[in-house]
Amino acid sequence: MPIRIAIDGPAGSGKGTVSRIIAKKLGIPYIETGALYRAVAYYLRQRGLIEGRELRASDREIERVLGEVSITQKYADGEARTYLNGEDVTDLIRSAEIGQLASVVSARRVVRDYLLELQRRLAENGGVIEGRDIGTVVLPDAEVKIFLTADLEERARRKASQLGIPYAEALKELRERDERDTNREVAPLRKAPDAILIDSTNMSVEEVVERIMDIARRRLEEKNRR
Numbered sequence: 253m254p255i256r257i258a259i260d261g262p263a264g265s266g267k268g269t270v271s272r273i274i275a276k277k278l279g280i281p282y283i284e285t286g287a288l289y290r291a292v293a294y295y296l297r298q299r300g301l302i303e304g305r306e307l308r309a310s311d312r313e314i315e316r317v318l319g320e321v322s323i324t325q326k327y328a329d330g331e332a333r334t335y336l337n338g339e340d341v342t343d344l345i346r347s348a349e350i351g352q353l354a355s356v357v358s359a360r361r362v363v364r365d366y367l368l369e370l371q372r373r374l375a376e377n378g379g380v381i382e383g384r385d386i387g388t389v390v391l392p393d394a395e396v397k398i399f400l401t402a403d404l405e406e407r408a409r410r411k412a413s414q415l416g417i418p419y420a421e422a423l424k425e426l427r428e429r430d431e432r433d434t435n436r437e438v439a440p441l442r443k444a445p446d447a448i449l450i451d452s453t454n455m456s457v458e459e460v461v462e463r464i465m466d467i468a469r470r471r472l473e474e475k476n477r478r
């Protein structure tokens with residue numbers, strides 16, 4: 253079984269950036285599960301099931317609408333590209349607004365169930381898998397489990413510069429998402445007991461990458477010895 257590195261953590265913790273670099277270094281795919289939730293939110297809004305920031309639909313209706321759609325992801329040129337009914341929506345779903353809607357729809361069990369098998373399938377051949385519940389729910393037996401975090405203010409600074417939005421707006425968005433993602437009943441954002449905690453507040457990207465690469469190398473050696 254090729255190595256699976258699960259990286260969970262809140263928005264703005266640097267998961268995406270470090271996951272891309274590690275995937276490249278190890279020559280394994282990068283799987284961005286947040287983009288799958290974003291694609292679902294994008295589609296449910298397009299179909300009129302989201303009003304403002306509320307998902308106004310029964311589980312049955314959501315299930316029916318999701319039954320019409322095909323979502324998938326492919327790793328190409330160092331990037332996870334996400335497809336909705338064959339259309340590449342990767343760039344359309346990056347906004348803070350879709351991030352917020354993804355957080356809303358991801359709290360519904362029916363949405364999480366819908367994406368569970370897809371995530372496991374995408375990780376079948378190994379990879380760096382980034383999300384919120386990879387180490388706890390999606391791949392509890394991943395070879396490496398990391399919980400990456402950083403102070404709220406530092407994460408807001410990163411999001412503001414990444415998305416080109418004001419700091420105060422980024423801070424507000426992150427607070428709302430943290431609250432929702434951490435307190436939902438189904439698969440909340442939580443460190444798996446056996447995940448290694450990395451606080452990247454005062455670390456450079458290179459330092460975080462090196463730390464995770466070290467952990468992965470050690471795990472691989474252990475595995476080969478057995």
Ligand code: DC
Pocket residue numbers: 263285286287289290351354355358359382383384385386429433
């Ligand atoms: O990582 P991201 O910012 O693209 O994620 C968008 C939202 O999707 C996030 O606020 C919560 C949800 N999400 C989730 O519930 N579980 C995951 N494994 C990944 C994302």
